Amino acid sequence: MKYKDYYGILGVERNADADGIKKAYRKLAHKYHPDVSKDPAGEEKFKEVAEAYETLKNPEKRAAYDQLGSHQPGQDFRPPPDWGNQFGDAQSSFDDIDLSDLLAGLAGGRHRAGRHGEKFPIPGQDYEVTAHITLEDAYCGTEVDLSLSVPEFDENGFMHRVPRTFKARIPKGATDGQRLRLPGKGGKGLNGGRDGDLYLNVALHPHTLFRVTGHDLYLDLPLAPWEAVLGGLIEVPTLGGPVNVKVPAGAHAGQKLRLAKRGLPRPHSGAGDLFAIVQIAVPTVVSEREQALYKQLADGSTFNPRGHFQRER
Amino acid sequence: MNSERADVLWLDEHHEVSFLELAESSGLSEAELRELVDYGALVPTNLRSVQWTFSGDCVFAMRTACRLRNDFELDPHALALALKFIVRIRELEAQLRDLRAQLPHRSA
Numbered sequence: 001m002k003y004k005d006y007y008g009i010l011g012v013e014r015n016a017d018a019d020g021i022k023k024a025y026r027k028l029a030h031k032y033h034p035d036v037s038k039d040p041a042g043e044e045k046f047k048e049v050a051e052a053y054e055t056l057k058n059p060e061k062r063a064a065y066d067q068l069g070s071h072q073p074g075q076d077f078r079p080p081p082d083w084g085n086q087f088g089d090a091q092s093s094f095d096d097i098d099l100s101d102l103l104a105g106l107a108g109g110r111h112r113a114g115r116h117g118e119k120f121p122i123p124g125q126d127y128e129v130t131a132h133i134t135l136e137d138a139y140c141g142t143e144v145d146l147s148l149s150v151p152e153f154d155e156n157g158f159m160h161r162v163p164r165t166f167k168a169r170i171p172k173g174a175t176d177g178q179r180l181r182l183p184g185k186g187g188k189g190l191n192g193g194r195d196g197d198l199y200l201n202v203a204l205h206p207h208t209l210f211r212v213t214g215h216d217l218y219l220d221l222p223l224a225p226w227e228a229v230l231g232g233l234i235e236v237p238t239l240g241g242p243v244n245v246k247v248p249a250g251a252h253a254g255q256k257l258r259l260a261k262r263g264l265p266r267p268h269s270g271a272g273d274l275f276a277i278v279q280i281a282v283p284t285v286v287s288e289r290e291q292a293l294y295k296q297l298a299d300g301s302t303f304n305p306r307g308h309f310q311r312e313r
Numbered sequence: 314m315n316s317e318r319a320d321v322l323w324l325d326e327h328h329e330v331s332f333l334e335l336a337e338s339s340g341l342s343e344a345e346l347r348e349l350v351d352y353g354a355l356v357p358t359n360l361r362s363v364q365w366t367f368s369g370d371c372v373f374a375m376r377t378a379c380r381l382r383n384d385f386e387l388d389p390h391a392l393a394l395a396l397k398f399i400v401r402i403r404e405l406e407a408q409l410r411d412l413r414a415q416l417p418h419r420s421a
Contacts, residue, residue, distance in 0.1 A: 029384055035377055035399070050384065126338070128376070146319075166317035179324040179373045181338075185317075197338065199373070200321065211414035213407075218414045256415075268327055279417055 001078065003071035004099050006052035014066070018057065025053040051100045061103045101151065101159040124196030125151065125187035131200050133170060135207045135217075138264055139239040141172035148198070150187045170202060173267030175215055178202040209237060215264040215272025222281040223251060236276055238262045245276065253280045328369035329358060335367050339375030341382070345389055349378065352393035374400075 007014050010024040030036060032046040039045070055061045067086065071077045131144045147165040154160055168182055179201055186196025204212055211218040221236060231249035235242050238259065245257060255278040263272025286294065322328065336343050349355040350365070355375065357365035377399065382392050 026385070033384055035381060046384075123337075126340075126376075164317075166319050168319045168321055170321065179370065180321040181324050181372070182319045182321055185319050198319070199324075199376070211418070213411040213414040216414075220417050267323055267325065275415075277415065277417060 001076065001097055001099055001102070003068070003073060003075045003077045004048075004052070005070075005073045006056055006065060008073065009048050009052040010056065014070070021053065021056050025049060025057070055100070055103050065103060097159075098161060101161070104159060119191040121193035122190040123193040124189040126196040126199065127186045128199040128201065130203050131168070131170065132203050132205055133174075134205050135210055135212065135264075136239060137170070138174055138202070138204055139172060141170060141174075143167050143169050146185075146198070146200075148186075152188065153190070168198075168200065170200075171267070173215075173265045174202045175264055176202065176204040176212055178267075210239070210274075212264070215266050217263045217272065217274045219274060219276050220279050221247075221257065221276035222279045223247065225280060225282060228252065228278065228280050236274075238274055239264070247278075251278045253278055324369040324372050326368045326370055329366040330369055330372060332357075332365045332367070335371060335375055338372050340379035341375055345382070345392075346375070348389040349375075349393050349396070352390065354378075354393035354396040 007016070010016075010021060010028065012020055012024045016024070028049045029046065032039060032042040032049060034043040034046060037046070055065050064083075064086075067083055068077070068079055127148055127150075129146060129148070131146070133142055133144065144167070145165065146168055147163060149161040150164045151159045152162050166185060168180075168185075170180065174180070179199060182198040182200060184195040185198035189195045209219055217239070219236070221234070223234070227234065227247065228251045229249065231247050231251065233244045234247050236245045236259065240262065243259065243262070245259065247257065251257075257276040257278065259274040259276065261271040262274035265271045283290070330338070332343065332346065335341075336346055339346070341349075346355060350357065350360075355367070355371060357367055359366055374396065378392055378396055381387055381395055387395060
């Protein structure tokens with residue numbers, strides 16, 4: 001069993017009082033709680049903090065933890081010989097038990113697991129995971145491999161984590177932030193309690209061409225100056241393959257061309273739109289002939305893009 | 314290790330959940346959910362009906378509420394306030410995402 005320094009995680013002395021422990025926890029919870037913090041590593045840090053607080057706020061668990069002695073974080077250790085008699089189960093092996101699971105058992109976990117006394121249904125634990133998928137996968141639907149570490153109880157009523165893997169079909173129509181439920185795929189229920197659910201949060205990887213908002217997509221559409229002036233048929237990529245779009249003559253930068261129903265499919269019917277946003281691209285290197293043609297155009301054109309400056313004077 | 318295959322259910326505005334289902338899936342008690350409805354932080358799709366139902370996306374919002382209640386030891390009043398701010402933040406983030414999507418990524 002690996003040692004965890006709960007006092008160190010909360011940044012308090014071993015003799016800190018309950019109020020000091022609560023204050024330290026709250027301060028760290030504000031910093032790392034996944035619903036509050038933007039720190040990508042916040043969730044993992046908060047799990048450590050919450051686990052430490054879960055033990056240290058409870059006098060029974062804290063006393064049991066203190067009796068384990070002080071070790072280096074991550075160091076393999078065994079509880080003192082009399083610890084099992086005093087707090088746990090003398091027959092238990094502590095080899096592959098997580099410290100938090102061992103201490104969780106002290107608050108009635110083993111009894112609730114049904115080893116002793118009455119048995120009543122206990123629902124399995126729910127889990128939330130994020131599935132990162134590509135935009136193309138969201139467009140077509142995809143299958144993701146999920147793996148969880150779920151608690152199971154041994155014959156002594158102690159909790160052990162066991163891996164559980166399965167494939168989940170993400171149907172087409174899911175977009176960034178879509179939530180899905182996989183009933184019964186969380187932790188196993190006990191004594192007839194229902195199995196927990198798995199909640200899936202879909203997150204889309206950024207795409208090199210398309211930007212996503214809901215089921216709509218945005219795409220930059222660079223046009224050469226003459227394409228913008230003259231208009232014409234332009235090939236535009238979409239998730240379903242390239243399509244030809246009629247660009248009107250006189251297209252201007254920032255103009256949105258809507259390609260109806262070329263966005264992501266909606267879950268139940270229809271699809272979002274694809275918006276191609278016109279950009280006027282100018283060549284940075286021109287040949288002598290091109291330069292001559294531009295000069296000829298400049299000399300012959302009456303177009304003044306800054307005419308409104310004069311009108312404002 | 315064998316992989317199981319799992320079916321998924323959508324949690325969005327097209328799928329409704331019952332009051333009991335919401336309580337069971339969120340971890341909040343029925344009394345807490347009622348209080349959140351009273352404070353306007355949770356809105357049933359059929360407020361005047363005897364048997365409330367909720368939009369499927371309320372499940373995630375109420376699971377967040379349950380986490381906040383547990384982790385910050387919030388009472389229902391503080392929880393309702395936090396939820397209203399969270400909703401506003403989510404709406405503003407969605408608007409920001411929408412506006413950012415419309416900005417060109419590369420300069421022409």
